[in-house]
Amino acid sequence: MVLNAESQFRDTNYSTSESAVNSPRHRWYVIKEAFSFELLEAALNESSCDTKDRIIDPFCGSGTIPLAGTVKKHSTIGIEVNPFLAFVSRAKLLQCRPKTLEKYVPLVTKGIRASHISPLEKFSTFSEDGGSSKWLFNKEVLRSYEGGWLKTTDLAAPARSLLRLALVGAAMDCCNGVQDGKCLRYRKDWKSLKLGKSQFLEHFLRRMAYISEDLHSAPIEQNGSKVYLGDARQILKEKQNYKFKLCLTSPPYLNSFDYSDVYRPELFLIKAITKQEQLRALRQKTLRSHVQAKWPNPEKSTFGASYKSMIQQLADRTQVMWNKRLPIMVQAYFEDIENVLTQLRAKALAEASLWMVISTSAYAGIEIPVDLIIAEIGEQVGWKVREVALIRYLRSSGQHIQKQAENANGNSNRLRESIVMLQAGPVASRK
Incomplete structure (x- = not known):
């Protein structure tokens, strides 16, 4: 050969x-x-x-x-x-009316602002409460994510999946580590950045804006x-x-x-693995x-x-x-x-x-x-x-x-x- x-x-x-x-x-x-x-x-x-x-x-x-x-x-x-x-792949194939999706953004935003205790707070290296000297997410980020996630529970499938995709993306935008080959590498300034609710909400809204934009400009046929x-x-x-x-x-x-x-x-964030x-x-x-x-x-x-x-x-x-x-x-x-x-x-x-x-x-x-x-x-x-x-x-x-x-x-x-x-x-x- x-x-x-x-x-x-x-x-x-x-x-x-x-x-x-x-x-x-x-x-x-x-x-x-x-x-x-x-x-x-x-x-x-x-x-x-x-x-x-x-x-x-x-x-x-x-x-x-x-x-x-x-x-x-x-x-x-x-x-x-x-x-x-698989969740990401399926979400990219979804079509939803932009106005339908946009009407749920305030609901999820309210959940983010209110926050909710996350089941990941004391699990492994997900937060400071896990007992490690380094942790992937500040507690405020995990709670903002969980508050937003819970607000999507009763929504119809297309909107729910797209909102959750934006939530996961925002969480990873606010992660203290970044993917580097086969592992996560901590940012050099991760402690001083103090990533929290305001940054999480900013990233969520940014991601929702271009999801909505693409649903309108690049609709997909089933x-x-x-x-x-x-x-x-x-x-x-x-x-x-x-x-x-x-x-x-x-x-x-x-x-x-x-x-x-x-x-x-991400597997733990979307609750596919607990x-x-x-x-x-x-x-x-x-x-x-x-x-x-x-x-x-x-x-x-x-x-x-x-x-x-x-x-x-x-x-x-x-x-x-x-x-x-x-x-x-x-x-x-x-x-x-x-x-x-x-x-x-x-x-x-x-x-x-x-x-x-x-x-x-x-x-x-x-x-x-x-x-x-x-x-x-x-x-x-x-x-x-x-x-x-x-x-x-x-x-x-x-x-x-x-x-x-x-x-x-x-x-x-x-x-x-x-x-x-x-x-x-x-x-x-x-x-």
Whole structure:
């Protein structure tokens, strides 16, 4: 399998959400791990999709593909295992009369001003009362949030969800920590900022203003698009009748990030998770791309020549790894990817395309060519490989980026992001 290092997508930033940060609806809650709308545009054009063709994204995150696909009049199916991200994805697909939404803002504002004791005040590191030397939210922020949340309880679904999305966004705007890769990093001046009710209310009203603006200027038609909450491996097995023309997705990278932990504050804020046992149960449903959960050991290991060469080198370096379970994690990850690719192949129309945005990885100085391995797995389960197209080489840390490591020979592994492009039918020769 060969990487196309001079692909048309190289250095396009298609794997980032930078161009969509201020886009209608997407800006309601921005997740930096999302990719660009332009990538969907390119995939639609190259896959010859028209509006009758269904799009699917089994790892839809904050809803880039369900939203962009629906805006382009396609019935789009998203699957997301994280309840908070599924909530965000679903909210971006909602349509509500702006005037209906606006009439509830004073009600929620009243709740914010009145405040209410939060169940999170003494829980873990959520507030000072939890007993930690650092805490995520000042008590005034948590109580303002809870007061506003309670006022939404009896409202109709579209308005309730949109108001709650703005409340969560305002809470995170007033969080003493900011997301940085796989964890929250405390602001340098978090104590002196003394974030409280006035800042929370300001952020809530600002967020409500552009939600209302987008509902008016960028209305969305309901065309059968859906976002399912659950494990993609299980949902794909259950939904037998969802044939698709295009799958554009980006599964969790093989970078040891536990996204149930990354979005832990939001999960507790929306009350999807209320205790640690539920968080552990959620981890069990995630793709095996991290070592923060104890899963059954993988059973398969026949993932092609690239995998076979890599896994032996990795096993030989176990003693210098920060976690000796990493080789098992890598094997389990590709077993899960094979599961997803197999189920997608069964639901693919004859001319379907699958584009998967992925990053390579490195542990103990051993490069893991994730893109090439996935391409070989795709061939094994019935896909045809059109191309493995380089998007960019990676230089710093983050969800899309792992710290570069020196390999056993002292040379630097250049990690990269690529698109693995697969087709159900024959691959036409390219000029």
